[in-house]
Amino acid sequence: MSGPHAPVLLAEVIEALAPKPGDVVVDATFGAGGYTRAILATGAEVIALDRDPTVQPHADAVANDFPGKFQLVRTPFSGLAEAFADSGKARLDGAVFDIGVSSMQLDQAERGFSFMRDGPLDMRMSGEGESAADIVNTWDHGPLAHILKLYGEERQSGRIATAILRRRISHPFTRTLDLAEVVEKALGGRRGAPTHPATRTFQALRIAVNDELGELTAGLEAAEATLSPGGRLVVVTFHSLEDRIVKAFLTERSGNAPGGSRHAPVAVETRKPSFVLSFKGAREAGAAELAANPRARSARLRAAVRTEAPAWRAAA
Numbered sequence: 001m002s003g004p005h006a007p008v009l010l011a012e013v014i015e016a017l018a019p020k021p022g023d024v025v026v027d028a029t030f031g032a033g034g035y036t037r038a039i040l041a042t043g044a045e046v047i048a049l050d051r052d053p054t055v056q057p058h059a060d061a062v063a064n065d066f067p068g069k070f071q072l073v074r075t076p077f078s079g080l081a082e083a084f085a086d087s088g089k090a091r092l093d094g095a096v097f098d099i100g101v102s103s104m105q106l107d108q109a110e111r112g113f114s115f116m117r118d119g120p121l122d123m124r125m126s127g128e129g130e131s132a133a134d135i136v137n138t139w140d141h142g143p144l145a146h147i148l149k150l151y152g153e154e155r156q157s158g159r160i161a162t163a164i165l166r167r168r169i170s171h172p173f174t175r176t177l178d179l180a181e182v183v184e185k186a187l188g189g190r191r192g193a194p195t196h197p198a199t200r201t202f203q204a205l206r207i208a209v210n211d212e213l214g215e216l217t218a219g220l221e222a223a224e225a226t227l228s229p230g231g232r233l234v235v236v237t238f239h240s241l242e243d244r245i246v247k248a249f250l251t252e253r254s255g256n257a258p259g260g261s262r263h264a265p266v267a268v269e270t271r272k273p274s275f276v277l278s279f280k281g282a283r284e285a286g287a288a289e290l291a292a293n294p295r296a297r298s299a300r301l302r303a304a305v306r307t308e309a310p311a312w313r314a315a316a
């Protein structure tokens with residue numbers, strides 16, 4: 001197993017958040033606390049969120065190093081506004097999201113995220129709710145093929161769903177490597193492909209198990225509703241499905257969406273921008289970071305500053 005998660009785009013995150021002494025920042029994806037520690041080091045306070053209970057020892061270490069400046073709330077992004085309200089703080093100056101799984105989660109076979117390590121077919125970040133095994137053992141062909149296509153961008157989704165349904169009649173799935181093998185066989189083996197044939201299937205199941213895209217949207221809306229005017233929103237994503245959501249959200253909320261749809265109610269077009277983009281497009285890792293941390297390869301950072309305008313969701 002490797003060491004704790006190496007924070008990705010850390011310098012760029014801190015530059016975009018620009019925390020100052022006395023500021024209050026939500027780190028919505030605490031993980032091993034890499035971002036949190038860097039934010040605390042500037043003199044700002046941090047309210048951290050994570051829905052994975054196994055991050056607690058990292059949180060205890062941070063609390064010990066920065067007494068009175070840090071708290072961890074075990075909640076999904078959808079609980080961000082409530083966590084901030086419960087903190088009793090008057091202003092929120094920044095919110096940062098580092099979307100996806102941590103390397104601790106990926107590296108621990110018993111979490112079931114990896115098709116490279118044998119473990120229970122779980123994938124639940126919170127340890128609660130429907131597991132990946134529940135999905136592959138009980139969902140019908142249509143919905144299963146649908147998530148493989150939608151969340152895994154898997155072109156052979158129907159073929160994989162058929163193989164899964166056939167196999168589970170005799171042996172329900174319980175282990176990661178077992179599923180990886182069935183997917184590999186359904187796709188006719190490796191055929192010299194650079195990535196494992198089960199990569200897309202595992203990505204799709206992980207996103208479905210954790211409702212990752214729904215959570216991302218809920219988190220962005222909660223940040224919009226909670227950030228004070230002048231507060232900064234910084235989001236790091238790791239695949240195109242996530243980046244598309246963040247880009248669409250910020251483009252729309254900053255008033256940069258092209259024209260109004262003829263289906264859109266007039267009120268949508270007349271809303272005032274709730275964010276100003278900090279820069280155009282997305283920042284990516286530089287050569288030095290890529291050499292040190294290959295995980296940074298697909299990372300995209302987008303950032304925006306909250307305006308005085310009401311949150312769009314509340315204005316609807």
Ligand SMILES: C[S@@+](CC[C@H](N)C(=O)[O-])C[C@H]1O[C@@H](n2cnc3c(N)ncnc32)[C@H](O)[C@@H]1O
Nearest residue numbers: 007029031032033034035051052076077098215
């Ligand atoms: C990529 S890691 C964050 C690493 C962190 N920036 C660091 O420097 O150590 C993502 C973390 O966010 C958590 N997470 C992912 N989605 C979440 C959600 N919807 N709600 C709360 N926590 C979530 C995961 O459990 C994981 O610990």
